[in-house]
Amino acid sequence: MSKLAASALASAALSLALVTVWAEPSPEPSSPRDKTGAVAVHPPNPHYFQTAEGKPLLLLGDYTWGTFSDVDYDYRAMFDTLRANGLNFARVWVFWGNETGFESQRPPQNYHRANVVPYLRTGPGVATDGQPKYDLTRFNPAFFARLRAVCAAARERGLFLQLTLFDAWMIKHPHLWRLHAYHRDNNVNGVDGDPKNTDKGTDGEQGFCSLGNPPVLEAQKAFIRQTVDAVNEFDHLLFEIANENYYSAEWERHLCEFIHEYEKGKPRQHLVMPLDLPNHDYGGIKTYDFQQLHTSLLKARALNQPLLFDTDGIGNPDDATVRKAAWTAVVSGGHVSYLDDSLQPGSEHQGDERGSRRATLREQLGHLATFVHQVRFWEMEPDDTLVVGNGHHSEGFPVPAFASASAQEIVVYLPEGGEVTVDLSAVSGALTVKWMHPVEGTTTPGGTTTGGTIRTFKAPFGGDAVLYIRGNR
Structure with missing residues (x-):
């Protein structure tokens, strides 16, 4: 995770409006x-x-x-x-x-x-x-x-x-x-x-x-x-x-x-x-x-x-x-x-x-x-090291979870849902957690947590899921 904090992408201007993607x-x-x-x-x-x-x-x-x-x-x-x-x-x-x-x-x-x-x-x-x-x-x-x-x-x-x-x-x-x-x-x-x-x-x-x-x-x-x-x-x-x-x-x-x-x-x-x-x-x-x-x-x-x-x-x-x-x-x-x-x-x-x-x-x-x-995906880098493990298994094999992050945001996609363990050891301060349902398009608050350690998150619904973690800007 430390490489993300040092990434040149993290220094990109944060004043860009979200709508600039579209x-x-x-x-x-x-x-x-x-x-x-x-x-x-x-x-x-x-x-x-x-x-x-x-x-x-x-x-x-x-x-x-x-x-x-x-x-x-x-x-x-x-x-x-x-x-x-x-x-x-x-x-x-x-x-x-x-x-x-x-x-x-x-x-x-x-x-x-x-x-x-x-x-x-x-x-x-x-x-x-x-x-x-x-x-x-x-x-x-x-x-x-x-x-x-x-x-x-x-x-x-x-x-x-x-x-x-x-x-x-x-x-x-x-x-x-x-x-x-x-x-x-x-x-x-x-x-x-x-x-x-x-x-x-x-x-x-x-x-x-x-x-x-x-x-x-x-x-x-x-x-x-x-x-x-x-x-x-x-x-x-x-x-x-x-x-x-x-x-x-x-x-x-x-x-x-x-x-x-x-x-x-x-x-x-x-x-x-x-x-x-x-x-x-x-x-x-x-x-x-x-x-x-x-x-x-x-x-x-x-x-x-x-x-x-x-x-x-x-x-x-x-x-x-x-x-x-x-x-x-x-x-x-x-x-x-x-x-x-x-x-x-x-x-x-x-x-x-x-x-x-x-x-x-x-x-x-x-x-x-x-x-x-x-x-802001354009400020992110995919980073497999963020995903420590995925607790949901299918036919005996771990289901992969894919992560991308900047110094401000982390996105983890779980194709089969379940739970995922994320390395937040390089992140400090309070973090806001949300889950997004890819089928329904709904968002479920996941509360807050803090960085500095490894934490496990479990999707509140079945099927594939998106975990979104955001720090204070």
Whole structure:
């Protein structure tokens, strides 16, 4: 505990208002504060973000695949849902690569998506989906108008967006790659994202995600320039190069640096993943194993970058599992980005833009958001040495408890509840104790205690629990 008292984080200005965790970008892009700046890494604690105004920011997100790209998706309804539950972040796919999402002769029965694409389909010639070929030098005004509208709608609701520029999941499926705008048969420009004829775009040497295909790379850069030009005025964005790129880290880094260089002469300079922070697949963080999630987040702190716990690819388990993982991530110094299939309309996922099927989970994530309003996590460090033991056992094994602390506050999360023993030997004076119920969102006073020793606390209710200990400021 003594290292916490000496931590540089403890010397952070205590006058910061609690509300600074949650900041709403102004809807007026022409206002003086909006002319420069964007979401950035928080200098006093680089594991957190800060707004364009320099206010500390912890991201709690809920998102789906088609927010922007599905032409019929009601993104305003989705954003209203996030705002109503206190959430402040969404990951947004920008360019999937094709328009229809299936081969025209074999559409799946439950398919309900039509993607907006950034290129005009002028021909001459017919693409593999039966429509005119793409011209990769002629951009689709409707695409960029919708992108700006999505960004503006998010800003009006105080939401921050992660714009995923390319998708590398689709290119590994031959039936989807054949529909891609960068497939040799689908554009009039001679651009071929698969010169080795692998029937995919995944070749890391000369494929879609590579530095070894100059025509593809130049087309990608032209698209990036057009996208940056369209959204540079917005201060609530960060860029992600690609979803699920497992083929060329060099390609991703090159495009990150390209964006940084291109934005140097522009009003705003945005963060870009995976250069300024790890991408959504960073090692070990993507898991519903709470202990592994906690351990991986602590290990990755050496990067000195914000860490996103993103659930893309690990499924949609029951409410309790998602809730516990989200709490574990936050108390372990991370941020949360939950891929929520209930927000995706259609029979495949039985969803809608308001995520009705998982409204209860979203309400519980909202309780986490409320707690985040009240605690200065950006002044804290996760510290396993605070937890001496956990008296509750499950199947013969100790249930872990995860702790984070500053000189003023201690938060302990117990995924299975019960009791926990906390080392308060380095803390002096009177301490106020509270318990927070992650399911109900209620707070139960736990009385007062004093520091200077080891003390055991027992949750006054069953299930997972949050212990909050606060000293006098």
